[in-house]
Amino acid sequence: MEMFRKLITFDEAQQVIQRHFKPKPLGVEEIPLLEANDRVLAEDITATLDIPPFNRSTVDGYAVKAEDTFGAEENKPIKLKVCGTVNVGEPPKIKVTWGTAAEIVTGAPIPEGADVVLMVEHTVRKNDVVYVYNAVAKDENVMKAGADIQKGETVLKTGQQLYSREIGVLAALGLAKVRVYAVPRVAVFSTGAEIVEPGGKLPRGKIYDINAYSLSTAVLESGGKPLYLGVFPDDMAKLQETLKHALASADMVITSGGVSVGPKDVMPQTLNSLGKPGVIVCGIATKPGKPTTVALIDGKPVFSLPGHPTSALLIFHLLVRPIIQSMAGRKVENTLKVKVFTAMRMFPAKGRRTFIMVKLKRDKLNRLIAEPVPVGLSGAITTLAKADGFVEIAESQQFIDAEEEITVNLFRKV
Numbered sequence: 001m002e003m004f005r006k007l008i009t010f011d012e013a014q015q016v017i018q019r020h021f022k023p024k025p026l027g028v029e030e031i032p033l034l035e036a037n038d039r040v041l042a043e044d045i046t047a048t049l050d051i052p053p054f055n056r057s058t059v060d061g062y063a064v065k066a067e068d069t070f071g072a073e074e075n076k077p078i079k080l081k082v083c084g085t086v087n088v089g090e091p092p093k094i095k096v097t098w099g100t101a102a103e104i105v106t107g108a109p110i111p112e113g114a115d116v117v118l119m120v121e122h123t124v125r126k127n128d129v130v131y132v133y134n135a136v137a138k139d140e141n142v143m144k145a146g147a148d149i150q151k152g153e154t155v156l157k158t159g160q161q162l163y164s165r166e167i168g169v170l171a172a173l174g175l176a177k178v179r180v181y182a183v184p185r186v187a188v189f190s191t192g193a194e195i196v197e198p199g200g201k202l203p204r205g206k207i208y209d210i211n212a213y214s215l216s217t218a219v220l221e222s223g224g225k226p227l228y229l230g231v232f233p234d235d236m237a238k239l240q241e242t243l244k245h246a247l248a249s250a251d252m253v254i255t256s257g258g259v260s261v262g263p264k265d266v267m268p269q270t271l272n273s274l275g276k277p278g279v280i281v282c283g284i285a286t287k288p289g290k291p292t293t294v295a296l297i298d299g300k301p302v303f304s305l306p307g308h309p310t311s312a313l314l315i316f317h318l319l320v321r322p323i324i325q326s327m328a329g330r331k332v333e334n335t336l337k338v339k340v341f342t343a344m345r346m347f348p349a350k351g352r353r354t355f356i357m358v359k360l361k362r363d364k365l366n367r368l369i370a371e372p373v374p375v376g377l378s379g380a381i382t383t384l385a386k387a388d389g390f391v392e393i394a395e396s397q398q399f400i401d402a403e404e405e406i407t408v409n410l411f412r413k414v
Contacts, residue, residue, distance in 0.1 A: 007285040009395065010318075010353040013294070017319065020280050020296050023326035026251060027182040033170055036162045039180040040223070040329040045156040050146035051172050055110040057086075059141045062101040062123060062130055063114035066138040077124075077131040086111050101130045110142055117141035149173070159329060181329030186219045187246035188212050189229035191239065191257040191267065192307060197231055210309045211256035215316060219254070222321045223328030234258050239270045247274070247300050251327065254320065257307035267304045271295040285395065287349035289315040310383040314355055314390065317411070336410040338389075340368040346400040348393035357387035358408055370408050387411065 008016070028042040057063065064080060072078040080101040084094035092111035096102050101118070102111050110117070115138045124131040149155055155169055162170075162178070170178055190212045198208045209231050216226035227250050232242050239258070246253045258267035272278040274297050281294035288311035293304040303320050305312040322332045340360060348354035358370040373387045389410040393400060400406055 007283045007290065007352075008281065010284055010286050013281050013284045013292075014319070016280050017294055017301075017323075020277065021299075021301050021323070023323045025181045025329040026184055026327055028179050029182050030177050030179050032177055033167055033175060036167055036170075036178050036180060037164070038223075039162050039178075039183075041156055041158055041160045041162060041166075042179045042181045042329065044154050044158055045170065045173070045175075045178075047149045047151050047153045047155055047173055049173065050151045051149035052143060052145060052147065054145050056143050057104045057106055057108050057110060057117045057141060058143050059117055059119050060105050061120040061141065062118045063096055063104045063111055064101045064116060064118055064132075065096060065098060065114060066116040066136055066140075068099060068101075069116070069118070069132050069135045072132045072135050074133050077133045080130045080132060082125070082128045082130055115139060115142070159331065161330065184224045184252060184324055184327040185227055185250040186224045186324065187227045187229055187250035187253045188216045188219065189242060189246065189255055190231045190307075191234050191255060192231070193233055195231045195257070211305070211307065211312050214309060214313055215254055215256065215305070218313060218316050218321065219324060222324040223330045224252075224324040234266055236266045236270050236273075239266065240273060243270065243274055243297075243302070247297055247302075250300075252300060252324070253302040254316070255302070255304045256312045258304065268293050268295075271297065271302060271304070285352045286315075287352045287354045289318075289355075290352070292319070294319075310357065313384050314357075318355075336412075337407050338368065338410060339405055340370045340408050342391075342400055342402055342404050342406055343369050343371040345402045346372060346391065346393065348395075348397060348399070351395055353395050354393040355390045356393065357383055357390050359386055360388045360408065370406065384411075 063086065068080060069078060080099060083096065083100040083102055085103040086092045086094065086108045088105050088108040092109055094102055094111055096111050096113035102114060104117060116136050117140070118132060118136060119141065122134055149172070156166055160166060190209045194206055195209045196202065196206045202208060212228055216228050219226040229242065229246060232238055243253065255267060268279050268282055277296055279293060279295045281292065283290060284292050288308060289306060291306050292315050295302040301323065305315050325332045346356050357373040359373050360368050360370055363369050370391060373383050389408040391400065391406055391408055
């Protein structure tokens with residue numbers, strides 16, 4: 001079978017994938033609140049109580065009736081009798097009546113009859129008498145029940161990612177568990193006789209497995225759970241066995257290597273032997289990423305990415321990341337973009353959508369300048385490590401000129 005007889009465009013590849021596979025959340029699970037960081041909420045959260053649940057003091061001082069302070073002046077204080085103390089964490093046992101004041105601390109509930117709290121700094125106490133030196137308005141230094149969250153209010157929405165602040169809100173509502181979308185499981189493995197796993201001695205003629213580690217981390221960053229399966233030879237029988245195991249244990253499979261046109265590149269034939277419809281994309285007119293192969297086996301996608309680490313991670317970023325985000329219930333994040341000027345002329349590969357890795361720097365005029373990162377030889381990982389983003393050049397475009405203003409797609413904020 002001759003591979004890559006007719007490459008499809010990058011846009012066509014996206015359309016084919018979308019036609020065959022429509023990613024959606026895989027299910028819902030209830031988990032403890034302390035395990036919910038970076039998970040995606042699967043339900044609207046409606047407050048079942050007011051927060052705070054009672055009127056509370058925001059200062060240390062005295063709870064009184066506001067009208068009792070009217071007319072108080074610096075040289076003409078009003079005297080109020082202390083009727084008791086209100087402590088934090090317990091309901092008030094006293095009632096404030098005309099001419100009385102209740103000692104209170106920050107966070108304690110406002111006792112019945114009081115509608116304002118005098119700051120202790122604005123009073124002088126002698127035995128059981130408090131001298132008030134200035135008038136205060138009703139509700140001053142009082143946080144009303146429901147001032148933060150009102151009962152019946154929708155405080156968090158389905159699809160929100162949960163971090164420290166959102167989990168704090170859930171805890172404030174008394175929730176110990178929360179319903180979130182299931183995390184998609186993504187099996188990851190590498191192929192090739194020259195690949196060995198990191199951790200041991202490196203035999204002559206071998207290289208350590210880069211892709212499975214960088215791709216597994218990329219899966220985590222996208223909201224998935226990577227299942228690292230290891231390194232396997234380009235042997236059809238062994239690959240069949242490995243892929244069957246991967247498809248049985250995961251919701252998606254990502255492989256790297258074994259998809260070019262050499263005699264050892266058996267991945268496309270192996271995928272076609274496992275189920276329908278099999279391979280749906282076999283070669284894309286892009287540089288890098290030309291040998292990318294995509295299959296669908298009984299409803300589960302398999303992305304077989306090139307062995308070149310830069311190519312594998314770039315194609316993951318462009319094609320795989322949005323699908324994992326959708327399966328995890330996350331919003332598909334648009335790539336951050338920035339307008340820059342080119343440091344030199346850039347040429348695409350003829351007839352192919354070309355992605356050129358660039359590093360950004362400032363020139364003497366404080367303009368952002370994009371400078372291509374040397375691609376290096378096949379297998380170079382440093383290209384992507386050094387790059388801040390990439391420039392996309394359309395199939396029909398001849399070149400990008402030096403000093404031209406262009407858009408760079410960022411890998412991260414700069």
